Amino acid sequence: MAGIADVARAAGVSKSTASRALTGSGYVSATTRQRVRDAAAALGYVPTTSAVSLVTGRTQTVGVVMPSLDRWFFAQVLEGIQDALLERRYDLALYGAPPESSARREMFEHFLARKRFDGLIAVGIEPSAHELERLVEFGKPVVAVGGYGIGTNAVSIDDHAAARIATDHLVGLGHREIVFLGGDPDGRRTSFGDGRRLDGYLSAMGEAGLEASVRHVQSEVTMPGGYGAAVELLGDRRTRPTAIVGVCDEVAVGAIIAARRLGIRVPERLSVVGIDDHAYAEMFSLTTLQQRPHQQGRAAVQLLMWQLDDPDAPTHRLYESSPLVVRNSTAPVDDDASAIIGVGPLGTG
């Protein structure tokens, strides 16, 4: 079986260059990398774990911890991380760790301590003080995706600004009764970014002089969660808002489905804006703030590799821009609708 020395000889480079080219660690020019990979492929060379570890002192594995797998944002980030790691021939060790679960305790108490990966990407995790201690003890590079700031490298959109812009968009269309839908107020059951979005809504309402109209309706951060909460919210005509900011597109789409069920026309009688530009957003003509979590996953790997190559590299906070995409779920406020709020029964909404 071919060894690294054979590959290096065939490619006309040193063993350490061949190793760097194959492991993706350290600088190698694109042409050299390709030459080494071609040589490795031609010779059928497969690096063994132990050999790679002996050369680099690394496990060639990156750990990824996230509170949920079954939500668009997390699945997209995970695919982006996966793609970027495969290109570098890294393994991905996955840990699903919902808040306050035993899986989460296991992750922080045991899996981190085993140190079976070179670095960790934490997606949408807001660590407790105790968990932070464990991360410090872990002593390897950590990149956060989705918002919390513990002095590590981090990638996210500016969640606060995104929700502020979403709210401003509705204010600009004349809406005053604007509800923020989704998530829990204490943030324990939601991701850190969701809490920041609520803050952004509150800021925008304050700046517009609408403090008195501020209203946060809690829901699970899923499409059925948004649907259930919106059925209740919109069912009472006396307190029905003219506009909704969804904590994310899944919740916003749930609200649109609820409105259709209740016969409330969107956007004529109800404007809805989301945050994400989810795969379903176009199908529901949803106005939203666009983010590309797949790219965030790739960027997180980039930052992690940077730190692995140079432990003294400065810490970066990387914000992906999140432009407003106006579709057909928002419109100027219907004065008839808003005028009769609190007055009495409406005809078909």
Place this chain on the structure above:
Amino acid sequence: MAGIADVARAAGVSKSTASRALTGSGYVSATTRQRVRDAAAALGYVPTTSAVSLVTGRTQTVGVVMPSLDRWFFAQVLEGIQDALLERRYDLALYGAPPESSARREMFEHFLARKRFDGLIAVGIEPSAHELERLVEFGKPVVAVGGYGIGTNAVSIDDHAAARIATDHLVGLGHREIVFLGGDPDGRRTSFGDGRRLDGYLSAMGEAGLEASVRHVQSEVTMPGGYGAAVELLGDRRTRPTAIVGVCDEVAVGAIIAARRLGIRVPERLSVVGIDDHAYAEMFSLTTLQQRPHQQGRAAVQLLMWQLDDPDAPTHRLYESSPLVVRNSTAPVDDDASAIIGVGPLGTG
């Protein structure tokens, strides 16, 4: 730092029993396992990778390969696998490998050959002949989830039967113009199970003497995919069916949303049945065949551990039952609607 000998002493068991209890490999009674774990926790014992590997010859890692992460079924299976592995203190190495992608080639050419995991769980993967060779060379236990049969352990629902029952349900309600929506005919871009579902539909139509009405409309196997294909399918009144079998709930829900958009009442003018009992099924009152992929993920780990403990264990094919859940998206055929198919324009559908 405490070693395995200290843990064994504190728990009053042999070192090998302590090791089995902590690694989850081999038989240990529940009480002994708990006693050893309590001792390990009290002493702050953390098994190192190399130590565990030396004792057991194992990596304590299970590889999981799936074509997509951003689809309900796959996310649910993954969560089930994750939960079951965490309980056994196993790591999960994840490989996203879409059909005909470079990631997929990398997975089969390089990651398998590295043998960095004790076994592999393949979810919704239909391997090519070449990939099958690689799996045989891999030489470690493989469990398939989602349907293909290569002589390995396997977990799935009976996809063929599920689609047959879904179709029979519609036939029993008097429908004759029943379209199967979703997936590609050659199966290359869809999972193996999706192909089996199409076959189940064809069987049921044949048994009902409806060969002449058989119609498969392709779509991407997603909610927007089902939506887009259904808008086109339902938009032409001359060929509009009275019922649709969705290849899965996501596609079926897409069809319901399309029908609402076109003003076609469900179930009065169009019956829709899905397969999955997706998290969104209840929100859309979708009649469907229920499966619980989370449980399938857990079962896959169970089968894998069984084979790891006893390499001579017989191979199992485990079918999860998939009961019909009747909600409000199916109803007896509307004779008015079916009678005028092919005749001319309708009033509001």
